[in-house]
Amino acid sequence: MKKYKWLVPTIYILFLMLPIYWLLNMSFKTTTEIINTYSLWPQKFTFENYITIFTDSTWYTGYLNSLYYVVMNTVLSVAAALPAAYAFSRYKFLGDKHLFFWLLTNRMAPPAVFALPFFQFYSSINLFDTHVAVALSHCLFNIPLAVWILEGFISAVPKELDETAYVDGYKFWRFFFRIFIPTITAGIGITMFFCFMFSWVELLLAKTLTAVAAKPIAATMTRTVSTSGYELGLLAAAGSLTIIPGAVVIYFVRNYIAKGFALGRV
Amino acid sequence: MNKTEYQKAWLFVIPVFILVAFNAAVPLMTVVNYSFQETFGNNVFTWEGTRWFKQILQSDRFHAALGRQFLFTGIILFIQIPLGIFIALTMPKEGIGVSVCLVLMSMPLLIPWNVVGAMWNIFALPEIGFLGHTLNDLGFDYNFTQQTGDAWFTTVLMDVWHWTSLVVLLSYAGLRSIQPAYYQAAEIDGASRWAVFRYIELPKMKKVLTIAILLRFMDSFMIYTEPFVLTGGGPGNATAFLSIDLVKMALGQFDLGPAAAMSLIYFFIVLLVCWVFYNLMMRNEEQS
Amino acid sequence: MSKITLSDLSHSYLDKQNSDSDWALRDINLDWQDGGAYALLGPSGCGKTTLLNIISGLLNPTKGKVLFDDKDVTTQSPVERNIAQIFQFPVIYDTMTVYANLAFPLKNRGMTDAEIDRRVKEIADMLELTKTLNNRASGLTADGKQKISLGRGLVRSNVNVIMFDEPLTVIDPHLKWVLRSKLKELHQKINRTMIYVTHDQTEALTFADQVVVMHEGQIVQTGTPVELFEKPKHTFVGHFIGSPGMNILPCQIKNGYAAIDGVEISTNTQIKKSNFSKTEIGIRPEFVSFDKKGIPAKILKVSNTGRHKIIDTQCNSGKIKVLSHSSKEIPSGSVFLSFNKKYTYAYGDSWIIE
Numbered sequence: 001m002k003k004y005k006w007l008v009p010t011i012y013i014l015f016l017m018l019p020i021y022w023l024l025n026m027s028f029k030t031t032t033e034i035i036n037t038y039s040l041w042p043q044k045f046t047f048e049n050y051i052t053i054f055t056d057s058t059w060y061t062g063y064l065n066s067l068y069y070v071v072m073n074t075v076l077s078v079a080a081a082l083p084a085a086y087a088f089s090r091y092k093f094l095g096d097k098h099l100f101f102w103l104l105t106n107r108m109a110p111p112a113v114f115a116l117p118f119f120q121f122y123s124s125i126n127l128f129d130t131h132v133a134v135a136l137s138h139c140l141f142n143i144p145l146a147v148w149i150l151e152g153f154i155s156a157v158p159k160e161l162d163e164t165a166y167v168d169g170y171k172f173w174r175f176f177f178r179i180f181i182p183t184i185t186a187g188i189g190i191t192m193f194f195c196f197m198f199s200w201v202e203l204l205l206a207k208t209l210t211a212v213a214a215k216p217i218a219a220t221m222t223r224t225v226s227t228s229g230y231e232l233g234l235l236a237a238a239g240s241l242t243i244i245p246g247a248v249v250i251y252f253v254r255n256y257i258a259k260g261f262a263l264g265r266v
Numbered sequence: 267m268n269k270t271e272y273q274k275a276w277l278f279v280i281p282v283f284i285l286v287a288f289n290a291a292v293p294l295m296t297v298v299n300y301s302f303q304e305t306f307g308n309n310v311f312t313w314e315g316t317r318w319f320k321q322i323l324q325s326d327r328f329h330a331a332l333g334r335q336f337l338f339t340g341i342i343l344f345i346q347i348p349l350g351i352f353i354a355l356t357m358p359k360e361g362i363g364v365s366v367c368l369v370l371m372s373m374p375l376l377i378p379w380n381v382v383g384a385m386w387n388i389f390a391l392p393e394i395g396f397l398g399h400t401l402n403d404l405g406f407d408y409n410f411t412q413q414t415g416d417a418w419f420t421t422v423l424m425d426v427w428h429w430t431s432l433v434v435l436l437s438y439a440g441l442r443s444i445q446p447a448y449y450q451a452a453e454i455d456g457a458s459r460w461a462v463f464r465y466i467e468l469p470k471m472k473k474v475l476t477i478a479i480l481l482r483f484m485d486s487f488m489i490y491t492e493p494f495v496l497t498g499g500g501p502g503n504a505t506a507f508l509s510i511d512l513v514k515m516a517l518g519q520f521d522l523g524p525a526a527a528m529s530l531i532y533f534f535i536v537l538l539v540c541w542v543f544y545n546l547m548m549r550n551e552e553q554s
Numbered sequence: 555m556s557k558i559t560l561s562d563l564s565h566s567y568l569d570k571q572n573s574d575s576d577w578a579l580r581d582i583n584l585d586w587q588d589g590g591a592y593a594l595l596g597p598s599g600c601g602k603t604t605l606l607n608i609i610s611g612l613l614n615p616t617k618g619k620v621l622f623d624d625k626d627v628t629t630q631s632p633v634e635r636n637i638a639q640i641f642q643f644p645v646i647y648d649t650m651t652v653y654a655n656l657a658f659p660l661k662n663r664g665m666t667d668a669e670i671d672r673r674v675k676e677i678a679d680m681l682e683l684t685k686t687l688n689n690r691a692s693g694l695t696a697d698g699k700q701k702i703s704l705g706r707g708l709v710r711s712n713v714n715v716i717m718f719d720e721p722l723t724v725i726d727p728h729l730k731w732v733l734r735s736k737l738k739e740l741h742q743k744i745n746r747t748m749i750y751v752t753h754d755q756t757e758a759l760t761f762a763d764q765v766v767v768m769h770e771g772q773i774v775q776t777g778t779p780v781e782l783f784e785k786p787k788h789t790f791v792g793h794f795i796g797s798p799g800m801n802i803l804p805c806q807i808k809n810g811y812a813a814i815d816g817v818e819i820s821t822n823t824q825i826k827k828s829n830f831s832k833t834e835i836g837i838r839p840e841f842v843s844f845d846k847k848g849i850p851a852k853i854l855k856v857s858n859t860g861r862h863k864i865i866d867t868q869c870n871s872g873k874i875k876v877l878s879h880s881s882k883e884i885p886s887g888s889v890f891l892s893f894n895k896k897y898t899y900a901y902g903d904s905w906i907i908e
Contacts, residue, residue, distance in 0.1 A: 006363075008356035012434075013370045016427060019389040020373065022396045026388060038399055080281040087278035092269040099279065106290050108536045110488035112509035113529035116516050117293030140289040143282055203380045203491050218378040232388060239381040246376025247369070254368050447641040450612050454632045454639050455706060456662035465647045465658075 020243065026236035034232045049237035059238065062217035065131065066200065067245065069214065072135035074195040077142040078150075078188060082181070085150035090159065100147075107144040111204045114140070119208050129211045137209055138199045145198065146191050153187025189256045196249055217242055300526035318527035328528065330503070331511040332535075338418075338507060339486045342425050346482060347475070349426070350433025355467070357438055368438075371431040383495025386424040390496075410497065414504040417497050421505050424492060429482060436478045440471035476547050480540060487536055508532050556623040556714045558586040558609065558747065563618030565604055571616075578604045580771045582618070586749070586764075591741050593762035594751045597794070601771040602751045606717055609749065611635045622714055638707025638716045642723045644699030648692040652683055655691045656705045663710075673709045680740070681705050697729045704737075708744070715747040722757065737761065755795050767791050783838075784897060785822075789904045792836045798864060801842065801874045805835040805900065812900045815870045817849050820895045823908045830902035837893045839864065839877035844885055845892035849874075856884055867891065 026034055027049055028042040037043060053059040087093070088100055118137055119128070127133040161183065165175040181188070207219040221238050301319070304312045322328050357367050374382070392398035392409050397420075401408040410420040444466065452462045490509035493499065499506035499514070506514070512532065516525035563582040571577055579601045586592055594602040607613040609620060611632040620628045627635050647655050656674045665673075678684045681701045686694065691702055700721060707716050718737075722730045738761060741748050750761050758765050759779040766776045767790070774788035775781075786792035792800030805812045805819065807828045812819045812835055819835055851869040858864075858880055865876040865884055874891060878884065900907045 005356045006358070008353055009358070009363075009367050009371075012353050012430075013367070016370065016374055016431070018396065019385050019427065022389045023385045026394075034394055038394060040396075076285070080285055083278040084282040087275040090269060091272040091275035091278075093271070093273050093275040096275075099283070103282070103286060105537055105540075106286055108484050108540055109290070109533055110490075110509055110512075110529075110536065112488065112490050112512050113297065113533055114289075114293045115513065116522070116525075117296035118289075120296060121292050136285070137289055139285045143286050147282060197376055200376060201378045203378055218380050221380065221384065232394075235384060236388065239377075239384055242378050242381050243373065243376070247373060250369050250372045250376060254365050445643070445645075447643070447645050450607075450610075450632075450639065451641060451645040451703065451706075453612065454610065454637065455659040456633045457658070458662070461662070465649060469647075469649045 023236050023239050026232060027240045029233055031231055031233040049233045052234060053237055053241065059220060062215055062220035063241070065214050066216040066218065069131040069134040070196060070199045072131060073138040073142060073199045074192050076135060077139055077146045077195045078191055081143055081146035081150055081191070085147045085154050088147065088151045089154040090162070103144040103147055107141050109140065111202070115204055115208045118205060122209055128209060129213045131214045133209045134206050134214060134216070137205045138202060142195045142198055146195055149191045149194060150187055153184050157183055186256050189253055193249060193253045197246070200246060297526045297529050300522045301530055304523050314523060318523045319531070322524055322528045322531060327511070331506060331508050334506065335487060335508045338422070339483060341422055342486050343479065343482055345422070345426055346430045346433050347479060350430050350478065351437045351471070353430070353434045354437035354441055368435070371434055374428050375431055379491035380495045382424065382428055383492040386420065387496050390420050412501055414501060417501060417505050421493050421496060424496060425486065425489070428492065429485070432481065433478045436474040437471055440474035441467060444470050480543060483543070484536060484540065556747070557588045558715060559621040559624065560584040561619045561621065563608065563615050563620070565608060565613065565615045577771050582773055584766065584773070584776070586747065589745050589747055590764060591748050591762050592750065593758035593765045594749065594768060595753070595755060595758040595765050596768035597753055600768045602768050603719055605768070606719055606749065606751050609715070610637050610639050610717055636710070636712060636714050638710065638713045640700070640703050640707055640716070640718045640721045642720045644696060644703050644724070646691045646699050646702050650691055651688055652691050652694070652702060653687045655702050656709055659706050660709055673711065677705050677709050680708070696724050697726070697733055700725060700733065713746065715749060718748070718750045720752050734761065767794065785899070786836065787906045789834060789836055789901050792838070796838060798839055798875050800836045800838050803835050803871050803874065805833055807833050807900065814849055819893060819898060821898045821900045822896055823899060823906070825900050825907050827902065827907060832903055834901045836899045836901055838897060839875040841894035841897040842874060842876045842891055843894070845890050848890040848892035850888065851891050852888055853884070853886055
């Protein structure tokens with residue numbers, strides 16, 4: 001039994017890779033080939049779909065838009081969540097428990113519930129179709145998550161660290177930036193990973209809050225549906241490209257994932 | 267950890283409070299506002315009281331959507347949690363295999379949700395998709411765009427594909443935090459493999475599993491984009507889960523009042539289930 | 555209960571070994587009598603935990619054999635060897651009650667409920683756990699938890715040996731002493747072979763009848779606490795045991811005599827060999843005294859610990875510590891030091907010359 005243990009993760013990974021392979025396979029085919037012939041690999045290998053994406057600005061700005069608001073949201077969420085998580089972990093204050101639960105409830109709010117009011121609200125404050133709008137709206141679910149994860153990591157740091165620093169004459173903010181933040185980099189790494197992930201994959205709000213100027217790549221993809229039926233090759237190529245930023249991020253945090261989880265809340 | 271009483275800690279929380287309240291309060295008030303009114307466009311509203319709530323709570327359409335939602339969430343929790351734990355248990359503990367597993371397994375988590383739907387659409391289509399084509403070659407009459415059972419099968423399979431890794435990652439992290447001495451002690455005590463799992467691994471994973479179940483419950487209950495792109499809620503209304511039904515009503519038919527009322531009921535159900543679950547877990551924690 | 559023999563035991567965590575440092579353990583030979591209390595003493599990383607895990611069967615040695623009562627058990631599992639082990643931090647089954655924790659090893663061995671009940675109550679009584687038997691084990695304090703892990707070892711009446719791997723690491727200092735006396739008391743009561751691994755000399759010397767000192771994967775000396783103190787067979791033992799440790803000074807050996815700074819030193823044992831790359835004299839601070847003649851030295855510092863004075867002195871070959879009673883007058887400036895011959899040893903390449 002022990003001998004065949006490796007089979008389980010191997011089969012699981014194969015199962016995970018299969019649809020991804022299929023998407024890649026299609027991205028190197030022309031739409032005509034996709035529709036007319038069924039084959040496990042491209043019969044006539046083509047880069048045409050990718051060339052279209054990289055030369056058409058409506059396509060590639062979609063990527064830039066997405067990356068722009070995702071990074072903005074990640075930085076914003078973590079920066080705001082850090083002091084809050086510190087407060088929840090170290091101090092008792094009026095309404096702290098209720099506040100914490102209230103934050104978490106926002107993580108539970110279905111985006112579908114908020115889609116329409118969000119559209120009206122952001123239109124009314126003239127932020128509609130801006131990167132800031134998407135970055136801000138994603139704070140709704142990313143900040144509660146960031147506070148939750150960071151609070152766990154901070155609680156794992158002994159309080160003596162803070163006290164020693166004060167005894168040594170550190171002012172609070174100097175201590176916070178010079179000593180505290182460096183000790184929880186693993187936690188910050190994990191948190192950023194999750195914020196990046198949930199902001200990158202979300203579409204409903206991002207699509208609702210944008211029209212042209214800040215339209216995310218994932219929304220651009222829906223364009224392929226309307227023009228002359230399905231542009232399946234193009235769709236597959238655009239989809240394949242959306243996997244890359246995620247893969248890069250995972251590669252960088254892979255060591256944190258296993259170690260970091262064990263240290264913190266999770 | 268004993269905490270110091272310090273009211274000024276509020277200052278630390280203010281940025282978070284403002285950012286979240288900014289996003290939560292005004293839209294939520296809008297929803298509440300709509301839920302008690304009728305609109306005919308042009309900003310004309312009439313007061314309707316609790317009519318929409320009564321109407322929604324009594325409507326067969328809502329009951330059906332809610333039933334589908336609970337069935338779906340139930341099925342995916344029932345599959346993903348045990349499967350995730352099982353895979354985590356079989357993962358390598360050291361060497362290059364760890365990185366390979368972690369990186370490859372996290373891939374589905376970082377693909378935009380509509381791409382997941384689109385990917386599964388072209389993967390499962392009977393004519394051009396690997397899954398659809400293979401199943402039909404094997405003699406199954408498979409077509410998820412036409413047959414309810416196939417649509418459910420595909421949606422569930424897609425969700426398992428998409429999210430099981432989250433359970434795997436969390437469980438794996440929990441398992442990794444177990445000191446080797448626990449396994450050694452169990453070996454000396456003559457414990458069976460099952461007993462090791464039941465009395466050492468499972469209790470040590472409790473915290474991460476709580477998080478996994480909560481996250482999976484919330485997210486599967488709110489699922490919208492993937493099934494929308496994959497099946498569009500069809501065939502018929504077979505895979506129209508709560509969110510899909512809600513958006514159909516709000517944007518498709520522009521029934522803002524009922525849609526808002528439904529939003530609130532929906533949100534309330536998620537909150538209620540999470541709250542009950544959260545409290546059960548906390549009480550369990552305190553007992554120990 | 556049984557006699558334990560380790561013969562030519564070596565272990566490496568690597569697949570290939572090129573030098574001595576690739577081995578976690580080298581050429582271990584030991585004979586432990588049935589019913590004795592033994593300690594494995596050494597700094598962290600010296601291989602003592604590895605040795606313990608080999609005896610318990612959690613690890614298979616690269617080379618050599620483990621014998622229980624002259625029967626080869628090298629390939630047997632911990633269950634077959636029938637041993638008990640207590641780890642550095644308490645290992646308990648969180649979700650079980652104290653009672654279920656203690657009953658667990660017996661249940662796994664298919665004992666009847668009545669028999670289990672009898673054993674568990676007996677052990678709980680011995681460890682003063684009776685009152686908490688029905689509590690959840692996770693609610694206990696660290697020392698209570700460590701008692702449970704000890705109890706799980708004791709409930710099995712026929713274990714061959716009970717092993718302790720630094721069991722007091724996480725226990726509060728004031729409870730350490732209580733638990734240690736409890737262990738000593740238990741050993742007398744149940745008369746079972748016990749092996750105690752620690753890096754703390756006080757723990758080792760108070761617990762064990764016989765202490766095995768390890769250094770870099772090797773056994774450097776086995777003996778009673780008194781032997782280790784009075785006649786260290788290796789400079790490491792001299793240095794590691796005692797506070798402050800032994801003075802070790804480079805010396806010259808000529809014609810069977812040792813000399814420091816040209817002053818001849820008489821040693822307890824006769825020096826028969828002299829072909830070493832490094833020769834040293836070892837003398838404990840307790841056995842150095844001020845004299846009218848001897849090794850010339852200068853006094854650097856005197857510190858009073860209450861009962862003793864520790865005097866740091868400097869001679870041409872190095873520093874020498876002197877321990878004297880706190881009521882004694884200490885000369886100042888330049889002094890001469892003489893060594894008590896009975897406790898003065900010559901070491902060649904760190905090993906005693908006999």
